[in-house]
Amino acid sequence: MAPYASDDSTTAAGAGEPGIRRRRTARYVVPVVVTGVAAATIGLVPALADSGDPDLPDVTAQQLIERIAESDVQQMSGTVRISTDLGLPDVGGLAGGTASGSAGRGGGSSADPSAKLTELVSGTHTLRVAADGPHRQRLSLLEDAAEYSLIHDGRDVWGYDSKSNEVYHATVPETAGGRAKERSELPATPRDLTEEALRAVDDTTSVTVDGTAQVAGRDAYKLLIEPRQEGSTIGAISVAVDAGTGLPLKFTLTPASGGAAVVDAGFTRVSFAKPPASAFDFTPPEGAKVTEGGEADRLPPAPRAGRGTGGNPGGDLAEEFGGLKVIGEGWNAVAVLDAGGRGLPAASAGGGPGESGALGGFLGSFGDEVSGEFGSGTVFTTRLVNALITEDGKVYAGAVTKDALVKAADAGK
Known part of the structure; x- marks a missing residue:
């Protein structure tokens, strides 16, 4: 305070x-x-x-x-x-x-x-x-x-x-x-x-x-x-x-x-x-x-509506996560994290119960499958922050709509 x-x-x-x-x-x-x-x-x-x-x-x-x-x-x-x-x-x-x-x-x-x-x-x-x-x-x-x-x-x-x-x-x-x-x-x-x-x-x-x-x-x-x-x-x-x-x-x-x-x-x-x-x-x-x-240098921060520094709400996020890439500016800033491996497996992937296709289908039931120039992935939504997890292991997140996430993923391809 x-x-x-x-x-x-x-x-x-x-x-x-x-x-x-x-x-x-x-x-x-x-x-x-x-x-x-x-x-x-x-x-x-x-x-x-x-x-x-x-x-x-x-x-x-x-x-x-x-x-x-x-x-x-x-x-x-x-x-x-x-x-x-x-x-x-x-x-x-x-x-x-x-x-x-x-x-x-x-x-x-x-x-x-x-x-x-x-x-x-x-x-x-x-x-x-x-x-x-x-x-x-x-x-x-x-x-x-x-x-x-x-x-x-x-x-x-x-x-x-x-x-x-x-x-x-x-x-x-x-x-x-x-x-x-x-x-x-x-x-x-x-x-x-x-x-x-x-x-x-x-x-x-x-x-x-x-x-x-x-x-x-x-x-x-x-x-x-x-x-x-x-x-x-x-x-x-x-x-x-x-x-x-x-x-x-x-x-x-x-x-x-x-x-x-x-x-x-x-x-x-x-x-x-x-x-x-x-x-x-x-x-x-x-x-x-x-x-x-x-x-303790400081009290841990409480969950907040957003982060940002003068003109780019994604600025602090990039700094805190060691140069995390940010696409876009202002209120449409999207943070990009490369997990360095496979992302969420698609529901259409082959395999029986318990294998990657079944796992992808289960997790995908909580989100919406999307595709674009970036490939395909799943968008998970809340009332404020949304995240797109692609099949190639990238995560796009921000206080933006599903369509804005897809555009950001296409731009970051």
């Missing part, structure tokens, strides 16, 4: 101080760069807020993006409700089983956040969040008769699963000056999701102000982000931005196919008062199993 400011008056007063301006510039380089890209390439015209309730002064989309970038909320607490519907079954049990059965960084602890937070990829969840500056943050995932908490206090990072009474502990590395590194944002808040969306803003994007709203009792502007390209599975992203602080309060991603939102994350309660110090105190309960995870 990004560090947050104490209240509206503090934010407004501090905006004119050179030191605070420098700090904001350093901490929010990406959003500020996005603002410049937007102004230069999108040609954001004055898209004024409508006269609905609440009645707020008119702003342009560029001004609203700047407010998000300059938001410097240091202290806050609240409750976030997040719903994710990719059209997949709930994997919460699978994630938990992976955590308890693996020998990964957390040594198989169910309290390891790298596994626990994967539960957010499906279903509806309630989170309690709190922050008091860059070195004290807390996120609690509320479950039936149980709670999972992730606490950052100074150099210590604690994960606690009350259901299993297991504790995960890691430390934040120190900088050369002997101070603990600032933690990266705790995941899954509307701000985190908004910053990811803003990284994809380029000349393939339409950005407008779409009226006003009230979220968690706060007056807000609605920022609307839409792909201009055909072929994206993303229909629109709507962000409710707090009129006083510039903090995103609600993030909604709807698919181009229509229907319910794929991702809907918003505050149901928010306060900009300083949280009590006790919110960040943690001592392992008596009898709890404690697993030491060593040093």
Whole structure:
């Protein structure tokens, strides 16, 4: 979670101080760069807020993006409700089983956040969040008769699963000056999701102000982000931005196919008062199993709607996977992975039960067979991300339609 400011008056007063301006510039380089890209390439015209309730002064989309970038909320607490519907079954049990059965960084602890937070990829969840500056943050995932908490206090990072009474502990590395590194944002808040969306803003994007709203009792502007390209599975992203602080309060991603939102994350309660110090105190309960995870440079990222850096949503993906090839640009970027061997066998392949043809037929029943200049393969779809696995072992994946995947495969032939 990004560090947050104490209240509206503090934010407004501090905006004119050179030191605070420098700090904001350093901490929010990406959003500020996005603002410049937007102004230069999108040609954001004055898209004024409508006269609905609440009645707020008119702003342009560029001004609203700047407010998000300059938001410097240091202290806050609240409750976030997040719903994710990719059209997949709930994997919460699978994630938990992976955590308890693996020998990964957390040594198989169910309290390891790298596994626990994967539960957010499906279903509806309630989170309690709190922050008091860059070195004290807390996120609690509320479950039936149980709670999972992730606490950052100074150099210590604690994960606690009350259901299993297991504790995960890691430390934040120190900088050369002997101070603990600032933690990266705790995941899954509307701000985190908004910053990811803003990284994809380029000349393939339409950005407008779409009226006003009230979220968690706060007056807000609605920022609307839409792909201009055909072929994206993303229909629109709507962000409710707090009129006083510039903090995103609600993030909604709807698919181009229509229907319910794929991702809907918003505050149901928010306060900009300083949280009590006790919110960040943690001592392992008596009898709890404690697993030491060593040093942690950052918390593992939560599942997000997309990745990208200024003008190419596939940019980060390519970097993270060691130069993974990306075809296309903007919202139509498709990542290409060469498995270096045979891909999914076709259903028409010869052989009896249990052989490649039968396997191909079984797996193919979950997807759609396609063909083109690239050859043939199977497309597996969700409500947002689709993937094409070809017979020669290549995988094409992106937030694009089936036809766009076939075109990408033909282009990469």
